[in-house]
Amino acid sequence: MSLRISFLVFLFLAMSIISTNTTGAANYDLIPVPEFYNQSLLNGMQILLLPGGEERVPFVLMIKNGAAFDPVDKEGLSHITTWMILEELQSRNGMKIQEEMSRLDIHLDFNVKWDAIYLSGEVSRRHLVDALGLLAEMVIHPDFTEETFDRLNLQLEEEVEVEAERMDIRTQQLFTAKLFKENPYGRPIKGTPGTIRNLTLRDVRIHHRKLFVPNQAQLALYYTGERSHIFRDLSRHWGSWVRKDPLPFTFRKSISSGGRQIYLLEGSSPHGILRLGKLGGSRDSVDYYALKILEQYLILSFPSWSDKIAQSEQSHIVAKVETRRMPGYLELSIQGPPAQLLNYYREFENLVTELMNGRVDVSQLEEAKRLAYLDLVDSLQNPVSRLYQLLETNLFNVGVNFISSYGPHLDRVTFEIFKEAVQQYVSLEEFVLVLAGPWNSFQHELEGMGQVILVLE
Numbered sequence: 001m002s003l004r005i006s007f008l009v010f011l012f013l014a015m016s017i018i019s020t021n022t023t024g025a026a027n028y029d030l031i032p033v034p035e036f037y038n039q040s041l042l043n044g045m046q047i048l049l050l051p052g053g054e055e056r057v058p059f060v061l062m063i064k065n066g067a068a069f070d071p072v073d074k075e076g077l078s079h080i081t082t083w084m085i086l087e088e089l090q091s092r093n094g095m096k097i098q099e100e101m102s103r104l105d106i107h108l109d110f111n112v113k114w115d116a117i118y119l120s121g122e123v124s125r126r127h128l129v130d131a132l133g134l135l136a137e138m139v140i141h142p143d144f145t146e147e148t149f150d151r152l153n154l155q156l157e158e159e160v161e162v163e164a165e166r167m168d169i170r171t172q173q174l175f176t177a178k179l180f181k182e183n184p185y186g187r188p189i190k191g192t193p194g195t196i197r198n199l200t201l202r203d204v205r206i207h208h209r210k211l212f213v214p215n216q217a218q219l220a221l222y223y224t225g226e227r228s229h230i231f232r233d234l235s236r237h238w239g240s241w242v243r244k245d246p247l248p249f250t251f252r253k254s255i256s257s258g259g260r261q262i263y264l265l266e267g268s269s270p271h272g273i274l275r276l277g278k279l280g281g282s283r284d285s286v287d288y289y290a291l292k293i294l295e296q297y298l299i300l301s302f303p304s305w306s307d308k309i310a311q312s313e314q315s316h317i318v319a320k321v322e323t324r325r326m327p328g329y330l331e332l333s334i335q336g337p338p339a340q341l342l343n344y345y346r347e348f349e350n351l352v353t354e355l356m357n358g359r360v361d362v363s364q365l366e367e368a369k370r371l372a373y374l375d376l377v378d379s380l381q382n383p384v385s386r387l388y389q390l391l392e393t394n395l396f397n398v399g400v401n402f403i404s405s406y407g408p409h410l411d412r413v414t415f416e417i418f419k420e421a422v423q424q425y426v427s428l429e430e431f432v433l434v435l436a437g438p439w440n441s442f443q444h445e446l447e448g449m450g451q452v453i454l455v456l457e
Contacts, residue, residue: 028369028373028407028408028410028411029407030404030405030407030408031376031377031380031403031404031406031407032404033400033401033403033404034050034380034386034389034390034403035050035051036048036049036050036220036390037049037050037227039231041214041235041238041239041241042239043214043215043238043239043241043242043243044214044215044216044243045214045215045217045218045219045238045241046217046218046219046394047218047219047220047221047231047234047238048218048219048220048221048387048390048391049221049222049223049227049230049231050220050221050222050223050386050387050390051222051223051224052222052223052224052383053224054125054222054383055124055125056122056123056124056125057122057123057124057125057128057221057222057223058120058121058122058221058222058383058384058387059120059121059122059123059128059131059132059219059220059221059222059387060118060119060120060219060220060221060384060387060388060391061118061119061120061135061139061217061218061219061220062116062117062118062217062218062219062220062391062395063116063117063118063119063211063212063216063217064115064116064216064217064218064246064394064395065078065116065117065210065211065212065213065216065246065247066078066112066113066114066115066116066117067079067112067113067114067184067187067189068114068115068184068185068249068251069184069207069210069211069247070184070187070191071203073194073195073198074191074195074198074199074203075187075188075189075190075191075192075195076156076160076188076189076190076191076192076195076196076199077191077199077203077204077207078112078117078189078207078211079112079156079189079190079191080149080152080153080156080196080199080204081204081207081208081211082110082112082117082119083110083152083156084142084144084148084149084152084204085110085119085138085139085142085208085212086108086109086110086119086138087148087152088138088142088143088144088145088148097134097137097138100134101134104123104124104127104130104131104134105123105124105127106121106122106123106127106131106134107121107122107123108120108121108135109121112189113189114184114185114189114324115324115325115395115396116395117211117212118388119135119139120384121135125224128221128223128230129230129233129234129237132219132221132234132237132238133233133236133237136237136238136241137237139212139241140212140238140240140241142208144201144204144205144208145201146201149201149204153196153199156190156191156196157193157196157197159190160188160190160191160192160193160196161193163190164192164193167265167267167269167273167436168273168335170265170436171265171273171275171434171436172275173188174263174265174434174455175275175277175331175432175434176329178261178263178432178434179254179277179278179279179329179432180254180279181254181257182252183251183252183253183254183326184251185254185324185326185328186254209244210247211247213241213242213243213244213246214238214241214242214243215243215244215246216246217241218391218394219234219238220387220390220391221387222383249325251326253326253327254279254326254327255279256278256279256430258430259429259430259450260429260430260431260433260449260450260451261431261432261433261453262433262435262446262449262450262451262452262453263432263433263434263435263452263453263454263455264434264435264436264439264442264446264452264453264454264455265434265435265436265455266436266437266438266439266454267436267437267438269436269437270337270338271335271336271337271338272335272336272337272338272341272435272436272437272438272441273333273334273335273341273434273435273436273437274332274333274334274335274341274342274344274345274433274434274435274436275331275332275333275432275433275434276331276332276333276345276348276431276432276433276434277329277330277331277332277431277432278329278330278425278426278427278430278431278432279327279328279329279425280321280322280323280327280328280329280330280425281323281327281328281425282323282324282325282326282327282328282396283323283324283325283392283396283398284396284397284398285323285327287421287424287425288323289372289406289409289410289412289413290413290417290418290420290421291321291323291330291421291425292321292372292375292410293365293368293369293372293410293413293418294321294330294368294418294421294422294425294426295319295320295321295330295368295372296367296368296369296371296372296375297364297365297368298319298332298348298351299319299368299371300364300367300368300371301347301351301364302317302319304347305317305344305347305348308343308347309340309343309344309347310336310340314336315334315335315336315337315340315344316334316335316336317332317333317334317336317344318331318332318333318334319331319332319333320333323396324396325395325396325397330425330426332348338437338438338441338442339441341435341437341441341442342442342445342446345433349428352422352426352427352428353428355419355422355426356419356422356423358419360415360418360419362415365415365418369410369411369413372410373406373407373410376389376403376406380403389403390403433449439454
C-alpha cells in the first residue's frame with residue numbers, strides 16, 4: 001500500500017473516532033487499570049497475577065537490569081547471556097531442556113533492552129506451573145558451557161555483521177551513537193564484531209550473577225483457579241533464588257553538545273534514509289505527555305508533506321518519541337528517494353517555525369491528544385501488551401496510576417505547554433542529522449546547512 005493511501009485510511013479512522021463524540025469535545029476518561037494482584041516472595045521477587053481464562057497463557061519475566069550495564073568494549077554481553085539461558089541443552093538435573101519445552105508445548109523468547117531484560121512466552125493453561133518451573137530452572141541455575149558459548153558467540157558475530165550491511169540499522173546506530181555519545185544508550189545492544197570477540201564465558205557467568213537477581217525481577221502472568229494455589233506453586237520454584245544487592249543505576253545523563261551535527265553515509269541505493277532528532281525526556285518526566293502529543297502532531301502533518309513532495313514516488317515516514325529511565329530522544333525518520341529527503345526536512349523546518357511562532361493548529365492539537373490517548377487504550381486490549389504496560393510502570397517508576405491518569409494528563413497539556421515542549425525538545429539549530437544516499441543528491445542543500453561529516457565504511 002502506498003504512503004498516501006495508508007495515511008488516508010489512518011486519517012479516516014482518526015476522524016471517525018473523533019466524530020463519535022457527539023458533544024464535539026474530547027473525552028479523556030480515566031483508563032481502568034487492569035485487575036491484578038502483586039505478591040512478593042521473601043527474596044524480593046514480585047509476581048503479578050492477572051485473572052484470565054484463555055487456553056494459552058502468556059507470561060513475561062522482567063529483569064530490571066539491561067544492556068546499559070554492559071562493560072565498555074564488551075557490548076553484547078547482556079544479549080548473549082540471556083540467549084544462553086534459553087539455549088542451554090541440559091539443566092543441572094540432567095533434564096534436556098529443549099525436549100521438555102517441546103513436551104510442554106511452551107514458546108519462549110527474549111528481548112534485551114537498555115533498561116531491562118524480558119523473557120516471555122506462552123503455554124497451555126494446564127502446563128503453566130510446570131513451564132514456569134522450567135523457566136525458573138533456566139534462569140536461576142543456567143548451565144553455561146563452553147560449547148554453547150562458542151556456538152552462540154560465533155552466531156551473534158555473524159548476525160551483527162549481516163545487520164551491519166543494512167543501511168537502516170547502520171543509520172540508526174550512527175544516529176544514537178552521536179546523540180548519546182558516552183552514555184550507554186548510544187551503544188548497540190547486540191554489540192559489534194569487535195566487542196563480541198572480546199567476550200568470554202567467564203564474563204557471561206559474572207554478568208549473570210550481577211544482573212539476574214530476584215529483587216530486580218517481576219513475573220507477570222494470567223491465572224485461573226485459586227490465586228493462593230498458583231502463588232504457592234510458583235513460590236516453590238522461584239523461592240530458592242538468592243537475593244543480592246542490585247547494581248546501582250548511576251549512569252550520567254546525556255548532554256547535548258549543541259549545534260548541528262550532520263553525517264552522511266554515502267551509498268548508491270535508490271532508497272535513501274534521513275534520521276533527524278534531539279535528546280528528549282525520560283518516562284517519568286512531566287514533559288512526557290506533551291512529547292507524546294507532539295509525536296502524533298507530526299504524524300498528522302505527514303500527508304500534507306507527501307502531497308507536496310512524493311507525487312508518484314513512495315516514502316515511509318515515522319515520528320517517534322523514545323523514553324526510558326534516562327532521557328531518550330525524539331526522532332523523525334524518512335526512507336525514500338534520496339532527492340526527496342531534504343524536501344521533507346524543509347517541510348519539517350516550516351512546521352517547527354510555525355509552532356515556535358505560536359501558530360498551532362488547535363484542531364490538529366486536539367486530534368493528536370486523542371490519538372495519543374487511544375494508543376494506550378488500544379495497547380491494554382491486547383493480553384500480552386497489558387502485561388508489559390503493567391511491568392513498565394514499575395520499571396520507569398511511574399506507578400500504576402500512570403495508566404488511569406494518562407487521559408487527564410494529556411488533557412492538561414495546554415497550547416502554552418505544548419509550545420514550550422516544542423521549544424525545548426525541537427530545534428532547527430541543535431540536532432543530529434544522519435543521511436544515507438549519494439552525495440550529489442544532497443550536496444547543494446547540505447552546503448547551506450553546516451559542516452557535513454562523511455562517515456566511511
